[in-house]
Amino acid sequence: MSVPLLGQLKTGAWMTRDRVIGYATVLLVIDILLLAFFAAGTHGLIVPIEEQTTTSFASFYAAGSLAADGAPHLAYDQAAHLAAERAATFPNIAYIYFYYPPVFLLVCVLLGFLPYLPAFYVFQAVTLPAYLLVARRTLREAGWAGWVLALAAPAGYWNFGLGQNGFLTAALFGGALLLVDRRPVLAGILFGLICYKPHFGLLIPVALAASGNWRAFAGATASLLAVAVLSLGIFGYETWHDYIALATGAHGSYEHGLIDPAAFVTPFGGARLIGIPVPLAYAFQGLMTAAAGAAVGFVWWRRLSLPVRAATLASAALVAVPVALMYDMLLSTLAIFWLVRAAREAGGFMAWEKTILAVVFITPALSRAVGIETGFPMGPLAQMALLGVALARTRHEMSGQGDPSTNAAARGAGVV
Numbered sequence: 001m002s003v004p005l006l007g008q009l010k011t012g013a014w015m016t017r018d019r020v021i022g023y024a025t026v027l028l029v030i031d032i033l034l035l036a037f038f039a040a041g042t043h044g045l046i047v048p049i050e051e052q053t054t055t056s057f058a059s060f061y062a063a064g065s066l067a068a069d070g071a072p073h074l075a076y077d078q079a080a081h082l083a084a085e086r087a088a089t090f091p092n093i094a095y096i097y098f099y100y101p102p103v104f105l106l107v108c109v110l111l112g113f114l115p116y117l118p119a120f121y122v123f124q125a126v127t128l129p130a131y132l133l134v135a136r137r138t139l140r141e142a143g144w145a146g147w148v149l150a151l152a153a154p155a156g157y158w159n160f161g162l163g164q165n166g167f168l169t170a171a172l173f174g175g176a177l178l179l180v181d182r183r184p185v186l187a188g189i190l191f192g193l194i195c196y197k198p199h200f201g202l203l204i205p206v207a208l209a210a211s212g213n214w215r216a217f218a219g220a221t222a223s224l225l226a227v228a229v230l231s232l233g234i235f236g237y238e239t240w241h242d243y244i245a246l247a248t249g250a251h252g253s254y255e256h257g258l259i260d261p262a263a264f265v266t267p268f269g270g271a272r273l274i275g276i277p278v279p280l281a282y283a284f285q286g287l288m289t290a291a292a293g294a295a296v297g298f299v300w301w302r303r304l305s306l307p308v309r310a311a312t313l314a315s316a317a318l319v320a321v322p323v324a325l326m327y328d329m330l331l332s333t334l335a336i337f338w339l340v341r342a343a344r345e346a347g348g349f350m351a352w353e354k355t356i357l358a359v360v361f362i363t364p365a366l367s368r369a370v371g372i373e374t375g376f377p378m379g380p381l382a383q384m385a386l387l388g389v390a391l392a393r394t395r396h397e398m399s400g401q402g403d404p405s406t407n408a409a410a411r412g413a414g415v416v
Helices: 003-011 019-043 057-068 072-076 079-088 100-111 117-141 144-151 154-162 165-179 184-196 203-208 212-235 237-246 251-256 266-271 278-301 306-319 326-346 353-374 378-398
Strands: none
Touching: 003 057, 003 212, 003 353, 019 057, 019 144, 019 154, 057 079, 057 100, 057 117, 072 079, 072 212, 072 237, 072 251, 079 100, 100 117, 100 184, 100 212, 100 237, 117 144, 117 154, 117 165, 117 326, 117 378, 144 266, 144 326, 154 165, 154 326, 165 378, 184 203, 203 212, 203 278, 212 237, 266 278, 266 378, 278 306, 278 378, 306 326, 306 378, 326 353, 326 378, 353 378
16 A cells, blocks of 8 residues: 555545535445345345345334234244245244334334334334434534435445334434534433333433533433333233343344344454353453443543534544444444534544444444454444544544634535
8 A cells, every 4th residue: 555545544635525515425326226125135126035034223213013913022023024024024033033122112013003114114204304304403414415415425325224123222322412402301301211122221311411411411311210110001011021031142142143143233243253151242341331331431421512522422432332233333323424524523534533433333334244254243343433532532622623613614515
């Protein structure tokens, strides 16, 4: 690699605003074509298929249809849940796990009253625009460019293609970050609603307590308790009991490869992908969880600028947990947008920052294939690198080089 090329990568000079938007547009077109191709292939419209497959949404829909039929507890009976999945899609699909708490059934049951395909598109039509709105407001990129950059995120491709709930998670998490200083109670309510995916909320109390934002803390506690009590009242004690019984054994599905280890973006997943035994992988994850928690606590305690605090929490959220897959990296996309915003407000990017953010942005498109073919944990390393950039930005701001008050002229600049 030539020195000039290294210099370009270090400064990020190759990433002009026009190039970034152009690359994102091309990536978006590729995403759309791939979605169409795989949708057609799933239904045997390209070549005949012997073993049928479906999307993660089948798991949500099956749970919702069971709840709509008056048997919500059967969402946690894997035989009954598999039968419902096959009834909704194809008769010989493999089982798709459902480990979500009953609070998520409050969403799934509404979908269960619809036919399968309309339910799929309704879910996407509600959650995708919510994510796009949050992402665009996070980036503060005016015009159509903001929409293109948010839509082009490869993690979004996986979410739409699999019918996953990453758009919902990103909308709640990102919306709370946008509001946490101006409307703390409302931000807390949004944070609390992430309890449907409780592990992603692990560091939220750390951030809110460290910053002394007790109004947001109270809002999060109130909304969490409210939806938990509501789900208990609607679905009953038996459903919660069966969920807890099933969830206590959920670790076996990802410890031993029942969930594709190449799809993981966490320290635990990376350790397992390269063959580290389960106990040592958990030990490594524990160290990274502690480090991520300490980082979030410190950054929020220092009450640094919102972009730096938000980027740190959003990037640390996936480092701190053992289970997160490539479609969950929409949180990483939001962290990238916050870091871009921080750089604009501070008057410029740090060395290597643009290049690292670009690599992390496209990682969900490549990490699973790279992991399968080479065993290289691209996703976990990218996620940890993103947290590293957020912490470097923290140091940059604390040193006085990134004080937004001295760089007002940088505000409103382009994406790079």
